[in-house]
Amino acid sequence: MISADTLEQIKRRTDLVALIGEAVRLTRRGRSWVGLCPFHKEKSPSFHVTPERGRFHCFGCNEGGNAFDFVMKTEGLSFPEAARRLAERAGVVIEESGTHEDRSREAAQRRARDDLFSVMHVAAVYFEKMLQEHPDARVARDELEKRRLVAEAPTDRIATALSAFRLGYAPAGWDGLAQYLREQGVSPALGEQVGLLAPRKTGAGHYDRFRNRLMFAVLDLQGRVVAFSGRILPDPQTGLVDKETGKYVNSPETPIYRKGETVFGLFQARQGIRQVGEAVIVEGNFDVVSLHARGVDHVVAPLGTAFTPEQAQLIKRFAPTVTLLFDGDAAGQKAVRRAQDAIKRAGLVGKAATLPPGKDPDDLARERGADGVRAVLRQARGLLEHLIQATLDESFAQKGVEERAQRLKEVAALLAAEDDPAVRGMAKRFVDTIVGELAMADPELGMVDAKTFGALERQVHAALRAPEAPTRDAPRPPRDLRVEAALGALLDFPELLDDDDVAPRLAALDGDAVLVVAALQAASRDALDVEALLAEVPPQLHDAVARRLDAPRHVELEPAKLELLANLEKIRVRQLTIDIRDGQREAAKQQAAGDDDAALELLRELSARAKQKRGIAT
Numbered sequence: 276m277i278s279a280d281t282l283e284q285i286k287r288r289t290d291l292v293a294l295i296g297e298a299v300r301l302t303r304r305g306r307s308w309v310g311l312c313p314f315h316k317e318k319s320p321s322f323h324v325t326p327e328r329g330r331f332h333c334f335g336c337n338e339g340g341n342a343f344d345f346v347m348k349t350e351g352l353s354f355p356e357a358a359r360r361l362a363e364r365a366g367v368v369i370e371e372s373g374t375h376e377d378r379s380r381e382a383a384q385r386r387a388r389d390d391l392f393s394v395m396h397v398a399a400v401y402f403e404k405m406l407q408e409h410p411d412a413r414v415a416r417d418e419l420e421k422r423r424l425v426a427e428a429p430t431d432r433i434a435t436a437l438s439a440f441r442l443g444y445a446p447a448g449w450d451g452l453a454q455y456l457r458e459q460g461v462s463p464a465l466g467e468q469v470g471l472l473a474p475r476k477t478g479a480g481h482y483d484r485f486r487n488r489l490m491f492a493v494l495d496l497q498g499r500v501v502a503f504s505g506r507i508l509p510d511p512q513t514g515l516v517d518k519e520t521g522k523y524v525n526s527p528e529t530p531i532y533r534k535g536e537t538v539f540g541l542f543q544a545r546q547g548i549r550q551v552g553e554a555v556i557v558e559g560n561f562d563v564v565s566l567h568a569r570g571v572d573h574v575v576a577p578l579g580t581a582f583t584p585e586q587a588q589l590i591k592r593f594a595p596t597v598t599l600l601f602d603g604d605a606a607g608q609k610a611v612r613r614a615q616d617a618i619k620r621a622g623l624v625g626k627a628a629t630l631p632p633g634k635d636p637d638d639l640a641r642e643r644g645a646d647g648v649r650a651v652l653r654q655a656r657g658l659l660e661h662l663i664q665a666t667l668d669e670s671f672a673q674k675g676v677e678e679r680a681q682r683l684k685e686v687a688a689l690l691a692a693e694d695d696p697a698v699r700g701m702a703k704r705f706v707d708t709i710v711g712e713l714a715m716a717d718p719e720l721g722m723v724d725a726k727t728f729g730a731l732e733r734q735v736h737a738a739l740r741a742p743e744a745p746t747r748d749a750p751r752p753p754r755d756l757r758v759e760a761a762l763g764a765l766l767d768f769p770e771l772l773d774d775d776d777v778a779p780r781l782a783a784l785d786g787d788a789v790l791v792v793a794a795l796q797a798a799s800r801d802a803l804d805v806e807a808l809l810a811e812v813p814p815q816l817h818d819a820v821a822r823r824l825d826a827p828r829h830v831e832l833e834p835a836k837l838e839l840l841a842n843l844e845k846i847r848v849r850q851l852t853i854d855i856r857d858g859q860r861e862a863a864k865q866q867a868a869g870d871d872d873a874a875l876e877l878l879r880e881l882s883a884r885a886k887q888k889r890g891i892a893t
Contacts (some may be wrong), residue, residue, distance in 0.1 A: 659689060
């Protein structure tokens with residue numbers, strides 16, 4: 276575990292403006308720097324960086340935090356990974372907490388993993404080199420040409436995509452990579468550990484796992500090669516394709532690769548996904564590369580598996596919405612159904628787009644370009660609607676009674692599984708619309724199959740009975756803008772807490788505002804400790820305080836002091852007004868009860884308060 280002292284040193288040495296400025300064009304504005312948010316698409320800058328506080332905040336999408344948070348959010352790293360990245364950048368030597376044995380063990384594990392990453396990088400370089408130099412690589416280049424993935428210039432979109440995905444070629448020989456690794460001083464045991472080599476069944480030595488294949492490198496969120504996926508190619512000599520082997524050979528799971536926890540293309544797509552606020556999920560490697568090469572750069576794919584909850588959680592780091600762009604055949608629809616559970620469990624908003632019949636995303640991109648792909652994506656429906664539409668499609672009328680009944684059960688089950696009553700209600704209306712369209716398209720079906728439609732209606736209503744609608748949260752109290760303004764001035768300049776004009780007037784504050792002032796006093800004894808302050812702020816004020824800390828409004832102390840004093844005075848006068856009004860009611864009650872002396876004493880006190888309100892000395 277990284278020690279607290281090391282983390283503090285990393286924070287002190289990290290120039291937040293320089294760090295964020297590598298990804299965002301920033302312009303100075305007062306005490307902050309502003310730019311277009313890297314986490315969502317916007318035309319006017321609402322992204323603020325406040326270096327003196329070590330914080331950033333976007334007032335458009337509400338993303339915010341410190342240097343560690345920025346690296347975690349933009350690169351999809353865990354906290355320890357982000358800390359190590361920043362430590363290396365700032366020249367800080369990581370000090371580990373824990374026992375000497377723990378530190379030694381963790382260091383050895385990191386070195387072992389680094390060795391595996393190094394082997395995969397060497398292999399990627401080899402495959403890339405073979406694609407350019409090996410005489411048999413023409414079969415790989417022919418495949419790319421067939422898919423119109425041939426660059427016309429070294430820096431065009433296609434060239435950039437082929438480089439970003441590190442496409443390469445694995446020659447047909449049995450030990451080309453094994454020999455290359457030996458020349459680079461890499462142990463065959465390491466090559467075997469990462470799934471590049473396999474031991475010979477007879478005799479000593481190893482042979483290449485990938486042979487005569489177009490190679491796609493699989494990268495993790497730090498851009499490191501963790502696996503490969505190799506697509507079958509025609510034999511360089513005969514031109515025939517070996518039907519006995521699978522279309523793709525993929526790396527086995529290793530200490531640095533778990534296929535159900537890795538998303539193909541996420542490293543390359545992460546910024547595009549952030550900007551659009553959505554990830555498009557396709558099924559194949561070529562689909563991903565083809566769409567990226569044509570300018571649709573927020574596309575990813577699962578790695579030869581059904582879409583998993585772990586993959587959904589990874590994508591959620593970058594966007595709240597996913598759109599499935601799977602093949603329109605029965606297998607594609609089955610994949611949509613399997614993906615629905617993972618999407619719901621991750622808390623993502625799920626949609627599905629329908630491809631033209633007989634087309635996959637690669638076909639669509641080649642034939643219609645980026646605009647054609649985007650047009651299909653714009654027609655995407657919510658997952659529930661998409662699945663209902665696919666179940667009650669035009670073929671429904673041509674099916675037998677048993678098939679129709681089965682499809683109606685599937686629709687009812689889809690509705691019953693939806694736990695949001697609002698979504699279920701909208702889906703039910705969508706079902707009604709589809710049923711109406713089916714009946715209009717075939718009037719005889721509407722007459723002859725009335726029982727079937729009636730069964731659907733009953734099943735839908737049964738599915739909609741539960742669960743009950745969620746209870747509404749209690750209404751929040753109205754915001755007090757005077758208190759927010761006063762606290763904001765203090766947050767901009769905590770030194771005002773010790774100002775002789777301010778200190779005695781802070782008594783006007785009450786409730787949660789007093790807790791914020793106390794937390795601010797504790798967190799700003801030497802220099803303001805933002806994390807310590809936020810940890811003590813009441814939950815209902817946490818977001819407002821964090822926003823003001825991340826983007827101070829006052830550049831100079833004197834205007835902040837004037838605003839603070841003016842609002843403290845308004846708060847004081849307002850409270851006196853409330854006290855006087857309540858006192859008058861109490862005096863009236865005492866007079867009605869015949870206690871004139873008590874009423875007279877209370878009225879004298881109210882008179883003194885009224886003079887105090889008007890600023891008259893008593």
